[in-house]
Amino acid sequence: MGYILRAIDESEKIKISVAITTDVVEEAASIHKTSKTASAALGRVLTAAAIIGSWQKNEKDSLTLSINGNGPGGKILATCKNDGHVKGFISNPCADLPVRESDGKLDVSELVGAGDLTLTMDIGLKKPYTGSVNLVTGEIAEDLATYFLKSDQIPSAVGLGVLVDTDYSIKAAGGFIIQLMPGADNSQVDKLEENLSKINGITSLIEKYHDGEEILKVLMNGFNVKVLEKRDISYKCDCSREKVIDAIVSVGPKEIEEILVEDKKADVTCHFCNSHYHFDEEDLEKMLDKAKSLNS
Ligand SMILES: [Zn+2]
Numbered sequence: 001m002g003y004i005l006r007a008i009d010e011s012e013k014i015k016i017s018v019a020i021t022t023d024v025v026e027e028a029a030s031i032h033k034t035s036k037t038a039s040a041a042l043g044r045v046l047t048a049a050a051i052i053g054s055w056q057k058n059e060k061d062s063l064t065l066s067i068n069g070n071g072p073g074g075k076i077l078a079t080c081k082n083d084g085h086v087k088g089f090i091s092n093p094c095a096d097l098p099v100r101e102s103d104g105k106l107d108v109s110e111l112v113g114a115g116d117l118t119l120t121m122d123i124g125l126k127k128p129y130t131g132s133v134n135l136v137t138g139e140i141a142e143d144l145a146t147y148f149l150k151s152d153q154i155p156s157a158v159g160l161g162v163l164v165d166t167d168y169s170i171k172a173a174g175g176f177i178i179q180l181m182p183g184a185d186n187s188q189v190d191k192l193e194e195n196l197s198k199i200n201g202i203t204s205l206i207e208k209y210h211d212g213e214e215i216l217k218v219l220m221n222g223f224n225v226k227v228l229e230k231r232d233i234s235y236k237c238d239c240s241r242e243k244v245i246d247a248i249v250s251v252g253p254k255e256i257e258e259i260l261v262e263d264k265k266a267d268v269t270c271h272f273c274n275s276h277y278h279f280d281e282e283d284l285e286k287m288l289d290k291a292k293s294l295n296s
Contacts, residue, residue: 001232001233001235001289002019002020002021002022002023002024002050002271003019003020003212003230003231003232003233004017004019004020004025004172004176004212004229004231005017005018005019005047005212005213005216005229005230006016006054006227006228006230006232006241007057007216007220007225007226007227008044008225008226008228009128009188009220009223009224009225010041010224010225010226011181011184011188012181013180013181013182013184013185013188014178014180014181014184014188014192014220014223015021015062015178015181016176016178016179016216016219017051017054017055017162017176017177018174018175018215018216018219019047019050019051019054019122019174019175019176019212019233020173020206020212020215021046021047021050021173021174021175021226021233022044022170022171022173022174022206023134023174023233023234023235024043024046024047024050024086024173024233024235025039025042025043025046025047025162025170026173027170027234027235028042028043028087028088028171028235029042029148029164029168029169030042030190031235031273031274032089032090033093033094034090034091034093034094035093035094035095035096035109035162036094036096036164036168037073037095037096037097037106037107038073038092038094038095038096038162039089039138039162039164039168039170040069040078040106040108040162041073041090041108041111041112041140042076042078042088042089042090042093042229043162043173044108044139044140044141044160044162044172044175045065045067045076045077045078045088045140046078046086046088046163046235047160047162047173047174047175048065048078048091048140048141048144048160048175048177049063049064049065049078049079049080049086049131050080050084050086050195050233051081051082051138051175051176051177052065052077052080052119052177053080053081053082053086054080054084054229054231054233055088055122056082056123056125058071058073058080058082059082060081060082060124060126061081061082061121061122061123061124062079062080062081062082062121062122063080063119063120063121063122064077064078064079064080064118064119064120064122065077065079065117065118065119065126066078066117066120067112067115067116067117067119067135067138067140067143068115068116068118069111069112069113069114069115069135070113070114070115071095071110071112071113071114071115071138072092072095072097072110072111072113073090073091073092073095073111073112073113074090074092074095074270075090075091076088076089076090076091076112077089079272080233082225083196084231084232084234084240085233085234085235085236086231086235086236086271087231087232087235087236087237087238087273088259088272089271094138096111096230097110097111104142104158105161106164106241108138108140109137110138110201111137111138111139112135112139112140113138113139114135114193114282115132115134115135115138115144116132116133116134117132117133117134117135117140117144117146117147118130118131118132118136119131119132119151120148126209130161131147131151133146133147133151139239139268140160140177141158141159141160141175142158142250144156144157144158144160144177145157148177148179149261152222154179154180154181155179155180156174156177156178156180156222157176157177157178157192157196158175158177158178158186159175159176159196159199159201159202160174160202161173161175161201161202161203161206162203163203163207164242165207167290169213171203171207172203172206172207173203173206174203174205174206174215175202176202176215176219178192178219179210191221191222192220192224195218195220195221195222196219198224199218199219202215204222205218205219212230221263228239237272237273237275239270239273239275241277243289244268244270244277245279245283248266248279248287249287249290249291249293249294251276251291252291252295253292253295254286256287256291258260258287259284260284260285260288263276264280264281264284265279265281265284266278266279266282266284268277
């Protein structure tokens with residue numbers, strides 16, 4: 001089980017969340033059978049969605065982070081509900097690239113390509129709130145920091161990392177988001193920058209400490225920090241046969257009639273968990289009746 005620690009420094013000018021998501025990313029990688037680079041890209045997006053999702057207030061709130069790039073990986077999307085369940089997918093899980101020559105790291109940036117990052121927050125209003133920025137590097141963390149600055153005017157430091165083992169298992173995954181509230185002073189910023197300059201990525205901290213509170217201490221060295229919440233995070237899809245039926249019914253009687261004439265069956269696979277749902281002619285007739293009654 002993964003978890004997120006949400007904390008604040010005693011001046012209440014610096015908010016920080018630290019996530020350990022090794023198990024979450026492992027589950028995602030095993031469901032989607034991702035390449036190494038795709039594991040890293042999807043894992044970063046899942047981790048970021050889980051952190052931002054943990055800031056939601058109401059039970060039914062949900063958050064979706066999508067990265068729409070033109071690279072070989074295609075679209076990457078993750079959704080996190082307020083109950084700590086996160087799920088996601090990458091359009092081309094098999095896409096892979098050689099490790100980057102400059103730093104020996106998995107080349108997430110090339111896998112993602114150029115495009116945009118979109119955050120959608122559904123907090124039960126008529127329309128969900130959506131914000132978007134162009135991708136800066138495609139490494140996800142920098143792109144998210146840019147989003148917070150441009151969209152929310154909040155200076156932020158974001159770290160996201162996934163360490164993939166030679167056997168494709170996930171050795172470590174996690175992330176952090178540090179945000180400066182209005183009134184944070186220069187000495188606090190300097191101290192934070194000094195702390196961040198000393199670390200060599202979030203995954204090396206997870207490998208070394210295996211503990212969110214210890215990582216929090218390293219990132220916030222020199223600050224008095226209070227942990228506000230520890231929240232469990234797990235990879236879980238909430239799809240069901242009933243939900244798929246509702247979705248098919250909602251497309252309308254005309255479309256269902258077409259399926260009945262052409263295929264006499266429907267097969268639906270969930271993007272998030274690869275669960276397969278098969279509907280035969282009889283199932284479709286029932287859905288058609290339901291769709292007709294809703295449309296009449
Ligand atoms: Zn599913």
